[in-house]
Amino acid sequence: MVIPTRRVRLLLGVALLSLSAVTVRSQEESESNVAETIANAEEATPELQARWEYFVPVPVPVPISAAKTDDSPTLVDLILGRDVFAHARPDLADLRLYDTSGKTIPYALRYRRPQSVRERVPASEFNRAEPEEGPSELTLDLQRDDIQYNEIKIVTSGGNFRRAIEVEGSEDGKTWRKLVAAHLIRFEHEKQKIDLDSLTFADSRFRYVRVRVQPDPNRVTFDRERDRFRITEVNVLRHVEDPGERLIQDGTLQPREPGRTYGTPGSVWIIDLGGDNVPCDRIEADIADSEFARDILIEAEYPTGPLGQLRFTYVGMTGESLWQRKPGVPKKPLIATFGEVQTRRLRLRVTDHRNPPLSIRSIKFSAPARQVVFARPADEPGEPRLFFGNPLAELPVYDFARNLPTKLAPPPARSELKSAARNPDFVPPPQPFTERFPWLIYVVLSSVTVVLAGVIVSLSRAAISIHDTNVADA
Numbered sequence: 001m002v003i004p005t006r007r008v009r010l011l012l013g014v015a016l017l018s019l020s021a022v023t024v025r026s027q028e029e030s031e032s033n034v035a036e037t038i039a040n041a042e043e044a045t046p047e048l049q050a051r052w053e054y055f056v057p058v059p060v061p062v063p064i065s066a067a068k069t070d071d072s073p074t075l076v077d078l079i080l081g082r083d084v085f086a087h088a089r090p091d092l093a094d095l096r097l098y099d100t101s102g103k104t105i106p107y108a109l110r111y112r113r114p115q116s117v118r119e120r121v122p123a124s125e126f127n128r129a130e131p132e133e134g135p136s137e138l139t140l141d142l143q144r145d146d147i148q149y150n151e152i153k154i155v156t157s158g159g160n161f162r163r164a165i166e167v168e169g170s171e172d173g174k175t176w177r178k179l180v181a182a183h184l185i186r187f188e189h190e191k192q193k194i195d196l197d198s199l200t201f202a203d204s205r206f207r208y209v210r211v212r213v214q215p216d217p218n219r220v221t222f223d224r225e226r227d228r229f230r231i232t233e234v235n236v237l238r239h240v241e242d243p244g245e246r247l248i249q250d251g252t253l254q255p256r257e258p259g260r261t262y263g264t265p266g267s268v269w270i271i272d273l274g275g276d277n278v279p280c281d282r283i284e285a286d287i288a289d290s291e292f293a294r295d296i297l298i299e300a301e302y303p304t305g306p307l308g309q310l311r312f313t314y315v316g317m318t319g320e321s322l323w324q325r326k327p328g329v330p331k332k333p334l335i336a337t338f339g340e341v342q343t344r345r346l347r348l349r350v351t352d353h354r355n356p357p358l359s360i361r362s363i364k365f366s367a368p369a370r371q372v373v374f375a376r377p378a379d380e381p382g383e384p385r386l387f388f389g390n391p392l393a394e395l396p397v398y399d400f401a402r403n404l405p406t407k408l409a410p411p412p413a414r415s416e417l418k419s420a421a422r423n424p425d426f427v428p429p430p431q432p433f434t435e436r437f438p439w440l441i442y443v444v445l446s447s448v449t450v451v452l453a454g455v456i457v458s459l460s461r462a463a464i465s466i467h468d469t470n471v472a473d474a
Helices: 005-042 082-087 399-403 438-473
Strands: 054-057 075-079 096-098 107-111 115-121 124-129 136-141 149-156 161-170 176-189 192-196 198-204 208-213 231-242 246-253 257-261 264-272 278-287 292-304 309-314 322-325 334-343 345-351 360-368 370-375 385-388 413-415
Touching (some): 082 278, 082 385, 107 399, 136 231, 149 176, 149 208, 257 345, 292 334
Parallel strands (some): 075 413
Antiparallel strands (some): 075 370, 107 370, 124 136, 136 208, 149 198, 176 192, 257 264, 278 334, 292 309
């Protein structure tokens, strides 16, 4: 008996055609989405506000006086809060600021952690002397005597040298006092490189700075082309410690639960930060007890595993992991610091051993503030709006942000954000064909399964028939 190959081919063809139709349609949709994305990228300005799901009004502070003076702040800033963190991307790349007419307002996003800022002090050069033999020198005029500085960077020509340097300061350009004397060193050999061109000294406010650089004394003979050097650049610098700014908020402390930490009896408290993706690197606990010494452990809640189940994960402590209060010591909040996390809930574990549990009255948490700085808009009715909540948005790199100085003087006027609201014009991005009709793939797969089952049954019957025929002929 002959196997019915025509029927098998027909059934397989129908199944493959059904699956191909879905695949081709999905591919066409995908290509269409890619083409739309490219077209949108070419029309990056302006962006469609309808792609942002949330916004928050930004009140612009009214100037103290109607008369604008040189000291009036021309910048406005705001500190991002829980509403923004809950709906924006974790990296805050989807923030957009628009005025009432829908025009983009460039802004700078700053992470206000403590840092040491190195600033260049403006100065004009005069009295440059570059003899063929002997030291080279020049003098700088800082134009004012109320700027404090403590470093100087001197760049000279040539390579592989060790040159003595002397830096002096003066209030009138006549009487000089030594600030620092050291050596400039530059050495390069294969992969090794040493370049010492900066000198630090005690804080100074001299208006005039004189720099004198000696030739390298290790040269046995003087070669005019080889040994002659010049001072190519001198910069007076100052180090300014920026304390940054912290956003301190109240956390919701849930009731204590008994627990064990590393096999030791203890207590567990859940701290709710009030929103998703809220940054935190420090907690402060108000504890009523007068005397204790307890080890602590901090955990943050993150989605883990293929199903995204929420679980608490240990975060590394950057400070002391011991909370201790000795008898007679004033009751101050106990602090725990750790690597910054962005989460909704923290878990505090305290080892009690056989001591009674601590009485924690309240918890505060904090992190370096995220500051948005923008230029004060022209006098227009209404308030600007800060939009967020677009996972597909690209990071905006504004010229305004790149040209903004590190230290803002006078300080910007502070705006207080209102509550976030859903964008009434929000239009979600188009979904792929398979996501708009998720049931279709199951229908196709079921059809293919039925067809394959029919093919298998048909082949089984044909095989049985051939077997029976061969047995009868034998």
